[in-house]
Amino acid sequence: MFKSKILSSVLVAPLFAGVLASDDAAAKGNNHQGPDFRFALVGDVPYAAGDVAKFDAVIDDINEAGVKFVAHVGDIKGGSDRCSDELITERFEQYEQFDAPFVYTPGDNEWTDCHREAAGQYNPIERLDFVRNLFFPHPGKTTGGKRMRVRTQAQHPAYREYVENVLFVRKRVVFSTIHIVGSNNGLRPWSGIGEDPENPIAERLEEVAEREAASIAWLRRTFREAHRRHAKGVLLFIHANPRFELPQGDPNRAGFDAFLAELVDLTVAFDRPVVVAHGDSHYFRIDKPLMAPTVDGPMRRLADVTRVETFGSADVHWVEVTVDPRTDNVFHFEPRIVDSNKFERP
Known part of the structure; x- marks a missing residue:
């Protein structure tokens, strides 16, 4: 099943080409002037009730900064908060206060982990359907104060449900959201x-397998577009910390092995800067964690891959990303600390 779906994605590449060709032209009409631009990266917020007002302050700070879009890398609530329609809708309505287009990839707290007793013992697949219907009401367009046109994987007949996997191009840089979540990408x-565990639910196993196949197909699609555009860089938005530090085959990385192996091969062939932006572990960092084999055998760091992890509850701040294709690194990161959200000290 994996092979047939991935192959079908390869065969329909020409279907996408004409649509994305006009993205940069559309950007010029959306105040994208000059060679560089900035966007906001957030994730894992808000969680507890105390985070809501803090996140309002983040929204105000981002709106004042005048970024071109806002990217939220998932987890819109705490893992022990109920996965109710009301709470998820409240979060969506709060995100709609952003002036800029709002790009979002789901996290595990809003669907995968909703089986938990504290979260309400929901069926995770039903919660995923609710999240998709709410956050992606018009596939091919973002939400937010301004709408931005994107290419969605749902436009491919084999992947109609994956409205959350989107791709867009700005200033010869390719951006892509890929639905990869915590809880070992849904394997728990x-x-x-x-x-x-001895008698796994077939519905869960099927969902994980199909979503992983869609993710790999979309990752390949992203890099094909980057090659076609002679792109200066690629930035991938996922939710999960994919456990770069663990060796391939470690059971705690099993849900991410296929993605990371494909990322290595595609990055080596691309030979330009690639960023993986994620949340999940609530720890702001910028590093180069991906290891890859070399011709003489030992594993070495893949220099072209940079990981940026955004802040997460209880640190309610954001990361400003400047994209400048004229520079060697293309992507530049600055933590933006919201003063009112700092913790009081004795």
């Missing part, structure tokens, strides 16, 4: 609704 059992 739905214990809250009675799943026994």
Whole structure:
């Protein structure tokens, strides 16, 4: 099933070409002047009730900064908060206060982990359907104060449900959201609704397998577009910390092995800067964690891959990303600390 879906994505590449060709032209009409631009990166916020007002302050700060778009890398609530329609809708409505286009990739807290007793013991697949319908009401366009046209994987007949996987091009840089979540990318059992690890629920296994196949197909699609455009760089938005530090085959990295292996091959062939932007572990950092084999055998760091992880609850701040294709690194990161959200000290 994996091979047939991935192959079909390869065969329809010409279907996408004409649509994305006009993205940079559309950007010029959306105040994208000059060779560089900035966007905001957030994730894992808001969680507890106390985060809501703090995140309002983040929204105000980002709106004042005048960024071109806002990217949220998932987890819109705490893992122990109920996955109710009301709470998820409240979060969506708060994000709609951004002036700029709002780009979002789901996290595990809003669907994968909703089987937990504290989260309400929901069926995660039903919660994913709700999130998709709410956050992606017009596939091919973002939400937010301004709408931005994007290419969605749902336009491919084999991947109609994956409205959340989107791709867009700005200033010869390719941006892509890929639905990869925590809880080992969904491999952890739905214990809250009675799943026994010895007798896994078929519905969960099927969802993980199909989403992984879609993710790999979309990752390949992203790099094909980058080659076609002679892009200066690629930036991938995912939710999960994919456990770069663990060796391939480690059970705690099993849900990310296929993605990371494909990322290595595609980055080596691309030979230009690639950024993986994610959340999940609530720790702001910028590093180069991806290891890859070399011709003489040992594993070495893949210099072209940079990881940026945004802040997460209880640190309610944001990261400003400047994209400048004239520079060697293309991507430049600055933590933006919201003064009112700092913790009081004794």
